[in-house]
Amino acid sequence: MDLDTFVRALPKAELHLHIEGTLEPELMFALAARNRIALPWKSVEETRAAYAFSDLQSFLDLYYAGAAALCHEQDFFELAMAYFARAHADGVVHAELFFDPQTHTARGVAFETVLDGLERACRAAQARYGISSRLILCFLRHLSEDEGFAALEAAQPHLARLHGVGLDSSEKGHPPAKFVRLFARCRELGLHLVAHAGEEGPPAYIVEALELLGVERIDHGVRAAEDPALLARLAREQVPLTVCPLSNVKLRVFPNLAAHNLKALLDAGLKVTINSDDPAYFGGYIAQNYIDTAEALGLSRGELKRIARNSLEAAFVTEAERAPWLRRLATLPD
Ligand code: HPA
Ligand code: ZN
Numbered sequence: 001m002d003l004d005t006f007v008r009a010l011p012k013a014e015l016h017l018h019i020e021g022t023l024e025p026e027l028m029f030a031l032a033a034r035n036r037i038a039l040p041w042k043s044v045e046e047t048r049a050a051y052a053f054s055d056l057q058s059f060l061d062l063y064y065a066g067a068a069a070l071c072h073e074q075d076f077f078e079l080a081m082a083y084f085a086r087a088h089a090d091g092v093v094h095a096e097l098f099f100d101p102q103t104h105t106a107r108g109v110a111f112e113t114v115l116d117g118l119e120r121a122c123r124a125a126q127a128r129y130g131i132s133s134r135l136i137l138c139f140l141r142h143l144s145e146d147e148g149f150a151a152l153e154a155a156q157p158h159l160a161r162l163h164g165v166g167l168d169s170s171e172k173g174h175p176p177a178k179f180v181r182l183f184a185r186c187r188e189l190g191l192h193l194v195a196h197a198g199e200e201g202p203p204a205y206i207v208e209a210l211e212l213l214g215v216e217r218i219d220h221g222v223r224a225a226e227d228p229a230l231l232a233r234l235a236r237e238q239v240p241l242t243v244c245p246l247s248n249v250k251l252r253v254f255p256n257l258a259a260h261n262l263k264a265l266l267d268a269g270l271k272v273t274i275n276s277d278d279p280a281y282f283g284g285y286i287a288q289n290y291i292d293t294a295e296a297l298g299l300s301r302g303e304l305k306r307i308a309r310n311s312l313e314a315a316f317v318t319e320a321e322r323a324p325w326l327r328r329l330a331t332l333p334d
Contacts, residue, residue: 001333006301007290009332011325013094013311014087014275014286016219016242018138018168019076019118020067020100021278022083031069031078040065051281056200056251057170059281067103076117077124084125084133086279090287093325094315096134097122098166102143102151111154119161134163134316136194139182141167141174148182163316164192166219167209171201176208183213192316194242196220199253203227210239217242217314222253224270225261235269240314244277245293246284257296266303273311302334 001009025047032039041047047066053059070076080097087095097118104114115135122133137155139148155162165186167179176183176195183193197209199220206224209215221241224230234241245260247253254260266272274293279285284292294304312325 003291003294004287006332007287007294007304008089008091010091010290010304010308011093011312011328012091012286012290012308013096013273013315013325014092015096015217015240015273015311015314016098016244016275016277017083017095017286018063018098018100018278019080019083020070020103021063021282022086022280023066023069023079024082024280025066027079027082028066028069031071031075035069035071035075037069037071039069051250053250054252056172059251059278060169063278063281064103067100068107070104071107071109071113073113073117073120076114077121080118080121081124084121084129084131086285088125088129088131090285092131092286094132094312094317094321095125096136096163096316098136098138098168100138100140100168101154102140102147105151105154111151112158115155115158115161132317132321135161136164136166136192137162138166138168139179140169141178141196142170145179145182148179149185152182152185159189159191162191164194166193167195167197167213168219171196171199171205175201175205176213180212183215187214192216194219198223199248200251203230206230206234216240220244220248220253222248222261222265225264231265231268231270234271238271240271240273240310241265242273242275242314244275244282244289246279246289247277247282250282257292260293260297262293263297263299263303266306271310271314272307273314274307275311300334301332305329305332305334
């Protein structure tokens with residue numbers, strides 16, 4: 001079996017995926033025309049050419065500009081269906097989708113419009129592809145905690161339709177400590193908790209996310225490697241890290257894939273997963289992330305299976321949902 005076939009055959013969960021980051025320029029332009037929204041680019045080609053990033057912020061500026069094309073329930077539905085088709089082709093059996101409601105409500109798009117469209121796509125993906133999914137509301141950390149509380153208030157009537165909350169956007173200067181009260185409230189509401197930490201921010205932000213916010217997984221977390229005590233703790237506690245290798249290279253967290261520390265984290269015993277983050281912007285969906293990383297770092301089939309197993313074990317699902325995926329994974333060769 002060649003690597004591509006093997007990777008696509010691995011039953012895997014995608015746990016770090018911003019649905020707004022799956023907006024391909026073709027759909028962006030189609031939606032912008034339909035909604036009479038002006039984009040900062042003249043064409044699909046010019047848009048793709050603009051995707052040369054120097055850091056997280058240079059990406060976020062374009063990502064928020066592109067998201068302006070999304071206005072109606074049907075737009076969010078089409079966006080997520082395009083993702084699920086790709087995910088299915090990549091062997092994803094379960095996806096936990098991040099969405100950024102504040103990006104949309106700030107433009108006058110109702111929280112319900114976003115949620116209704118995404119949820120309809122989640123149901124359709126289950127029916128069409130057998131993919132299960134969850135929705136995780138991400139708070140924008142460059143905004144205030146009070147603005148986060150306002151987003152939570154808009155979500156409150158729909159809590160049963162959400163599985164968790166996360167924290168994304170500009171990391172540097174916006175430590176997890178800024179959101180202690182908000183995450184405490186979300187915990188009381190029974191939501192799962194995750195946060196981006198240690199992508200561009202220091203290892204101390206990972207410690208804060210664990211200790212002050214009480215998160216169950218760390219999104220990215222690659223800068224943990226700079227703190228041996230933290231590394232040992234993450235291994236001991238088996239805290240899942242949702243690593244996104246192609247994203248890390250595009251945003252210059254690492255100069256190239258061969259320099260990525262994913263294998264070192266795996267060798268140190270951490271519960272590492274591979275995910276695509278914002279695949280429309282970073283040049284590859286989840287299977288491409290597995291393949292390119294395996295080639296660059298020399299990951300074995302056994303290591304790829306372990307990464308896929310980690311993703312299934314770290315998913316916010318019941319044991320009854322997880323068991324058949326794990327059984328199927330175990331049938332693949334090492
Ligand atoms: N980091 C922070 N915020 C984000 C990202 C990311 O990788 N993608 C979308 N929002
Ligand atoms: Zn992310």
